[in-house]
Amino acid sequence: MTDLSIFSYLPNPRLWKASIVARLCGVDLEIRGTSPGQLADWLWDIEARPLEPGEKSELSAIARNGRVGLTTTLYKTEAFMAAHPFGNVPAGFAPDGTGIFESNSIMRAVARLGGGRCQLYGDDPYIASRIDSFLDVTLMFAREIQIYVLALWGNRLDATLHDNAIQGFTAYFGGIEQALAADRKFLVGDGLTLADIAFFAELALLHNEYRHADQITRLGLQPFLCDETASAYPRSVAHFEKLRRHEAFVPDAEDYLGQFPEITKTR
């Protein structure tokens, strides 16, 4: 039986948080979704599905404008909104329809479902909480980076947006670099945890920056993924490059990241 189902645009690095943990902890996920552009042609529901031809006209009562990142009309059912009050994807669903939102929390749910098979969420309350600390700061970084990447997608980057993103980037990477000091192999303890997986997923998402290099340089601004970042945060960049080759990460990350240069290489 499926332990958890997730509806999302695909591919979505934030969804990998759950799929990587599921792979490592033997949890059965059902993933539904389509490309971001085609989510407007899907019913956002506990049983998400493609809309039938002509069905949109019958659904005008539930049509609503996308709010974050998705600028088209979306068809979110009342059941979806009851389960997901913020109306976002990735959207997790327990077998009884209980909604689990925020990709970090969906990931935590998968780790909990893994029970004793899962070594990724610490084995005492203090280590689990330290992992949570990293997940909280990663969410703050993710928020800054989302604003930046969405501005790039909308071709509306400006110096202020870029400056805000710099603040978020330097604060987060300063902490990650510090956490990996003295040749630590992982962010928490001696093994892979949810903290590393969330770091990896959000930095993977930032790779979309490469698609918009012209927009950034035209404004006289500096991309984040560049040689200077590799020099300023060598442990963080090496950690990312190591994780992308981990066997549990490769099925999600290989094709997606293969579209982009490695951070350590000059574009």
Ligand SMILES: N[C@@H](CCC(=O)N[C@@H](CS)C(=O)NCC(=O)O)C(=O)O
């Ligand atoms: N912090 C959230 C971000 C989720 C999010 O913002 N999702 C956006 C797409 S990027 C969304 O679902 N937007 C729905 C809408 O625009 O109505 C997470 O990690 O899950």
